[in-house]
Amino acid sequence: MSALPLHGVRVLDLGQFIAMPFCTQWLAWAGADVIIVESRKHLTGRASPPWPPGLEGDPDATGYTNLLNGSKKSCAIDLSAPAGRELVRRLARSCDVMVDNFSTGVLEKLGLGYDDITRYRPDIIMLSSGAFGREGPLKDAMGFHSAVNLFSGLADVTGYPGGHGRILGGVTPDPLGGVYCVFAIVAALHHRRRTGEGQYIDVAMYELMLPLFPEAIIDWMLNGREPTRIGNRDREKAPHGIYPCRAADTWIAISIGGDDEWRQFCGVARHPEWATDPRFADVLARHASADALDAAVESWTRRHAVRTAVTRLQRRGIAAAPVLRTDELLADPQLRALGVVVENDHPKGGRRLQLGIPWRMDSLDLRYRRAPLLGEHTRDVLTELAGVTEEEYRTLAAGGVLS
Amino acid sequence: MVPASEQEPGGGRDGPFTGLKVVELGEGTAAPYAAKLLGDFGAEVVKVEPPAGDPARRRGPFPGDRPDHERSGLFLYLNTNKRGLTLDPACVAARAVLDRLLGWADVFVTNVTPEQLRRYDVAPLTLRAAHPRLVVVTITPFGLHGPYAAWRGDELTTYAAGGLAYSTPGMPDAAEDLEREPPLHPACFVAETITGTVAATASALALFGRFQTDDGCHVDVSQQAAVAAIQQRDVTVASYTGARYTRLLDPRVIGRLPNFYLPCKDGYVAIAAPADAHWTRLVEAMGSPRWALDEKFDTGAARIANWQELRFRLIEWTMQNTGDEIYRIAESLRMPLFPFYSLRRMAESEHVRTRGTFVTCERDGVPFRMPGQPIRMSRSPGGLRRVAPRLGEHTWEILHDWLGYEADAIGRLRASGAA
Numbered sequence: 079m080s081a082l083p084l085h086g087v088r089v090l091d092l093g094q095f096i097a098m099p100f101c102t103q104w105l106a107w108a109g110a111d112v113i114i115v116e117s118r119k120h121l122t123g124r125a126s127p128p129w130p131p132g133l134e135g136d137p138d139a140t141g142y143t144n145l146l147n148g149s150k151k152s153c154a155i156d157l158s159a160p161a162g163r164e165l166v167r168r169l170a171r172s173c174d175v176m177v178d179n180f181s182t183g184v185l186e187k188l189g190l191g192y193d194d195i196t197r198y199r200p201d202i203i204m205l206s207s208g209a210f211g212r213e214g215p216l217k218d219a220m221g222f223h224s225a226v227n228l229f230s231g232l233a234d235v236t237g238y239p240g241g242h243g244r245i246l247g248g249v250t251p252d253p254l255g256g257v258y259c260v261f262a263i264v265a266a267l268h269h270r271r272r273t274g275e276g277q278y279i280d281v282a283m284y285e286l287m288l289p290l291f292p293e294a295i296i297d298w299m300l301n302g303r304e305p306t307r308i309g310n311r312d313r314e315k316a317p318h319g320i321y322p323c324r325a326a327d328t329w330i331a332i333s334i335g336g337d338d339e340w341r342q343f344c345g346v347a348r349h350p351e352w353a354t355d356p357r358f359a360d361v362l363a364r365h366a367s368a369d370a371l372d373a374a375v376e377s378w379t380r381r382h383a384v385r386t387a388v389t390r391l392q393r394r395g396i397a398a399a400p401v402l403r404t405d406e407l408l409a410d411p412q413l414r415a416l417g418v419v420v421e422n423d424h425p426k427g428g429r430r431l432q433l434g435i436p437w438r439m440d441s442l443d444l445r446y447r448r449a450p451l452l453g454e455h456t457r458d459v460l461t462e463l464a465g466v467t468e469e470e471y472r473t474l475a476a477g478g479v480l481s
Numbered sequence: 482m483v484p485a486s487e488q489e490p491g492g493g494r495d496g497p498f499t500g501l502k503v504v505e506l507g508e509g510t511a512a513p514y515a516a517k518l519l520g521d522f523g524a525e526v527v528k529v530e531p532p533a534g535d536p537a538r539r540r541g542p543f544p545g546d547r548p549d550h551e552r553s554g555l556f557l558y559l560n561t562n563k564r565g566l567t568l569d570p571a572c573v574a575a576r577a578v579l580d581r582l583l584g585w586a587d588v589f590v591t592n593v594t595p596e597q598l599r600r601y602d603v604a605p606l607t608l609r610a611a612h613p614r615l616v617v618v619t620i621t622p623f624g625l626h627g628p629y630a631a632w633r634g635d636e637l638t639t640y641a642a643g644g645l646a647y648s649t650p651g652m653p654d655a656a657e658d659l660e661r662e663p664p665l666h667p668a669c670f671v672a673e674t675i676t677g678t679v680a681a682t683a684s685a686l687a688l689f690g691r692f693q694t695d696d697g698c699h700v701d702v703s704q705q706a707a708v709a710a711i712q713q714r715d716v717t718v719a720s721y722t723g724a725r726y727t728r729l730l731d732p733r734v735i736g737r738l739p740n741f742y743l744p745c746k747d748g749y750v751a752i753a754a755p756a757d758a759h760w761t762r763l764v765e766a767m768g769s770p771r772w773a774l775d776e777k778f779d780t781g782a783a784r785i786a787n788w789q790e791l792r793f794r795l796i797e798w799t800m801q802n803t804g805d806e807i808y809r810i811a812e813s814l815r816m817p818l819f820p821f822y823s824l825r826r827m828a829e830s831e832h833v834r835t836r837g838t839f840v841t842c843e844r845d846g847v848p849f850r851m852p853g854q855p856i857r858m859s860r861s862p863g864g865l866r867r868v869a870p871r872l873g874e875h876t877w878e879i880l881h882d883w884l885g886y887e888a889d890a891i892g893r894l895r896a897s898g899a900a
Contacts, residue, residue: 083690100713108686126737128721141721146713211857216832219808220817224653224742224751231824236649236667242749243821245742246667247651247728248644253711257678262856264685265522269497269861271692277860284827285838288852289514289678291669296554297542298824299839299850305824310637310666314540318637320646320663327659327727331641331666392632397622399638399705401664403647404726405719407709410642415627418706430720433713436706437683438624440609441698442690 080443082109087267088463090115090170091150092178092185094122095222096249097207097283099146100256102177105263106149107435107444113173113459114147115166117156118452118481130428138451139426147449148422148432153460154453159479163188168464171198174270175263179207182217192278201276203266207259209251211282223283226251230287235294237307248404255283316364317343317371320401321379328384329401332375332391335361342394347378407433424448456480496523496863501688503527504586505563506570506579506603508535510636510670511620511704512592513559514677519588519684520562521854522863527582527879528563531570532898534872535560544847550872557842557869558851565870566879568900570601575899579603581884583612588684592620595630605699615697616687620680624703634704640672643708648715648726653742653751656728664728676707730792738784739763741792745799749821750807752795757781762814767798842868876900 087110091102099114106112116124123146124137133139153169156162167190170176176195178185185191185206192204206212209221210229219225224245227233233243262279270276288295294305312318315335323330334340337360344353352358352374357367364371379387384400391398402410408431413419420434427449435444460466466474474480501524505516513528513535520526528535537559538550550556566582568575579601583589589608591598598604598619605625608617619625622634623642640646646664656662680702687698709716715726737755754763757780764773772778772794777787784791799807804820811818827833840853842865854863880886880900894900 081690081693083686085693096713100711104682128718128724130721141717145717145720210832211836214832214836216830219812219819220815221819222753222817224740224753225817225819228749228751228819228821229827231822231827232667232669233821234824235669236665238662238665243823244650244665245652245654246645246671247648247715247726248712249651249714250645250711253713254675254678257675257682257711258856261518261678261682261685262858264682264689265497266858266861267689268501268685269858272500273860275860277858279859280857282836282838282857285836285852286855288838289855290671290674291667292558292851293540293542293555293669294824295828295839296558296849296851298828300542300544300554300847301546303542305668308668310663312637312668315635320637320641320666322660322663329641329647329664331638331646333635333637395633397633397635397638399632399634399642401641401646402644402709403719404644404712404715405723407644407712407716408720410709412623412627412629412642412703413706413709416624416701416703416706418703418710427721432720433706433710433716436679436710437700437702439683439687439690439698439700440605441694441696442687 080441082445083442084108084110087111087175088173089113090166090173090176092176092180094179096146096252097255098177098179098259099123100253101259102150103146103148104256104260104435107446109445112150113169113455114150114152114450115155115157116152116452117154119156119158124452133426136426141427141430144424144427144449145422145430145432149445149447150450151455151459152450152453154456154480156479156481157188161474161477161479163190165460165464165479166190167195167198169459170195170202172463173199173202174267175203175205177205177259181220182208182212196276201270201274203263203270203276203279205259205263205279205281207255207281207283209283211285212280223249223251226283226287230284232287232291234305235291235307238309239307241307243307251283251287255281255286258286311368314361316361316368317375319372319375321376323379323384323387324382330379330384330387331399331401333397337361339396340364343391343396346390346394349374349378420446422446422448426451453480494862494864496521497858497861499523501525501588502586503588503590504529504582506589506591506593508592509537510559510673511676511680512590513537514674515590515618515620515680515684516563517559517561518678518681523861526563528560528565528870529568529570529579530565530872532567538872552844552847554849554851557844557849560869561842562866563870564875564879565873567873567876569898572897572899574894574897576602578880578884578894578900580611582879583608583615585883586615587688588616588618590618590620590680590684595621595625605701609697609699613697614691614695616684616691616700617697618680618684618700618702620676620702620704623705625701636670636672637666639704640666640708642705643672644712644715645671645708648712648728650728653740653753655730657730659727659729662728672704672708675711676702676704679707737781738788739791739795741795743792743796743799745802745804745807745820747803750799750804751819752799753817759816760784762816766810766814766816840865844868
């Protein structure tokens, strides 16, 4: 058994919705001891679908939470009670990292801001994530992933030719933001190890969307050119597109840059005349005749099942792949072979598959465990880490602070 | 043999990875972005480029659209804070240099193809044996083993195989026609950038693990898996209910409503009011029209059952307002409603200016404005210390000053085409 990268790191997780829990789930999988602070009185993710049939509304059964909180502990504390907030401060004393994605100012109002917490734990690493960040004129604007998408400008390079801007799928700002938060926290742990200093980290989710499209941003800044939407085409490669296959709503992605690959494609498609067609002679010609080119490619893809087409093209060294639906990812033989499809067996949620950490390490381990029930570890966490006595615990529980 | 990391005039401040040494053998976006993240946050990065240069040098955008491999905006963005060493790893002599350089490094990050890893003699097993404390990060389209390991792949195909193509356009936007609005790829390097972020994160974790093990690590990053791993919401729905997300406007798959992307007087707005409290405030914002008080929209379940009518009613309201008017209402009522910003409007906004979201890199007197640090660290902010290297700019410095090659040895490397 090898070591977990974050063995010995303790994280206090005040996160909600997707972005922050996604981050702390990766931290927990990488070996950090992650403690969620949550309350039955203020449910967010635990009040959201999907639920298994017959358990609708059960806060312990929802997939929204259970597939975001693997390997963590749950400590039920009501933050609206002063005694609850005091417990968080006491817990923070034994934590290395504290994270939240409340609206700007909420944590400070609760007396749990960076300046409050550093009195208890001077070298704490504290990270706050939000759509617009904790500084700037929009810091108080409310926004989920949709606002991040709309503000970032990414929609300007996403869309069908001549159409309006479209939204990148999969609520990308949330989980991608989660990955950046993992990066930031591990970076801050490196800094603390070298200098002894903790710090505050401000994550504005729109800012981490900008590295996705630097070409368009720099072109605007440099040449004053506003982006145009070009569908699935590329400025260099052609053909470069997503083409329909035989069954309804099944698709193949094909990307061809070089003329050799194009000739190989023509061979696979049994259309040798395309290889000598002057409209498709080289990449410049193929760009100039992109509509005819796409029609030709599509006339072949439409006659085949996705897997057959992909296999034939890959055999000739052409970059082609199935367009997988998200439900198909869980069954994908490649993701399974890499160990990326993992099981989360939960007493209420059932045995479920999900996608874990997308890399393998030869000398370090990862740890996949089920998500906790709400408040499952309250007693252990408070008595072991916050110095709460049995008597105090009973008083707090009776006062409704631990619900 | 290696100089302390020197700060250039007006350069960035201390970063969390100050003192860490990274060698990148990368092209395009994925590995260069991973190394950039480490470099922008303090690491010393050497970029190894073949004599023809990283293809990003040929991509632009160029000032005045005049191609010049030293003035490609994409290259200048992806390669900040790096020194450049030109080596042709296809030459045996160059591989000896690379090996010496890897003896200096903490991290080696690359996205050359699996065949090139073997051909250049930098396969993970080889490197782990030769440099036991080195963290070796390989980025390949599908990972180094498994049924697709030998598949060719690029930005588009890994994006598609990672599930993101099928779900784009995504919520709260959507397609109207599955056939005529195919799965969509934005005209930028989404899969590669996500993978670069993932690879930088993996590097930081493996290095942190090294404090315990005192052992290096091979990190096998799959670009397909990196994209797939962030498909959290739709995979959850599939895993729990078997329901598939389609691109069609069927927000019932997602859950609570309204959560729409709707036309307004001067563009588009996102209207999100998922919780009952939000809905109550939205009804108030619309001036409590009679339709909104109907029991058809009274509860979350009712709003889902009648979502089509809900959407049309909301459009009647949004079309009477501009995006900014709707945003002002949202602001006063603390609602997550937000208008579409064009790239231009975002870039010119007061918020972006105040936060200093963009930084300037100057090349040959031309200022290139580009995104700065994507996260803000108060004590170890890092930042811009040096502009991206010219092709081979630091070859002499690295070979002679760092690695101790004599002038005549460097001459031989140059003559043979290795450097």
